[in-house]
Amino acid sequence: MSTSETGRDVIDVLTSDHRDVTALIGEIWTIKDPMIRRDLTDTAISELVRHAVAEEMYVYPAMKKYLPDGEKAVEHDVEEHKELEQTMKALEDLDVSSAEFETALRKLETVLADHVQDEESEQFPELRRLIPADELTELAGKVETAKKLAPTRPHPGAPNNEVFHKLVGPGVGLVDRLRDKLTGRATK
Secondary structure, X not given: OOHHHHOOOHHHHHHHHHHHHHHHHHHHHHOOOXXXXXXXXHHHHHHHHHHXXXXXXXXXXXXXXXXXXXXXXXXXXXXXXXXXXXXXXXXXXOOOOOHHHHHHHHHHHHHXXXXXXXXXXXXXXXXXXXXXXXXXXXXXXXXXXXXXXXXXXXXXXXXXXXXXXXXXXXXXXXXXXXXXXXHOOOXX
């Protein structure tokens, strides 16, 4: 069922993503089994990377177009995305039972909470107010499609912009999904 059939717009999709990843991180804290903890961590990373790429491809251009301080808001959000990517990259390589893992997970949780707060309390209400409802619904479909093709692993050295993601992202995503399959990495 498409987003237009469900009546969900891009704000609903992104907010749902926030809830899902935040819940996954909360669940990671409660799990002691290293294999399950690794799978949950990899899934959270995959979901967060897909979400960030889709935002950078479709939501950030809309923010720049419609929000009075859109350029500044996008710059701030991209900086947070970069910090999240670096932290996720560290989490990929850490032993899930180590103190370093817990420190990195706490950092991810903190930066994500700040990012979610900015978007949900300031940016999303403004986008809902300033963007026509049919365009918000259309953006939801584009975001959902982008998430299916997006990379599943953090690439902190890659540009965080629409053009890069549209031109190179699907290829990177394909390679990531192939690596995930070959290594048995959990992504959902």
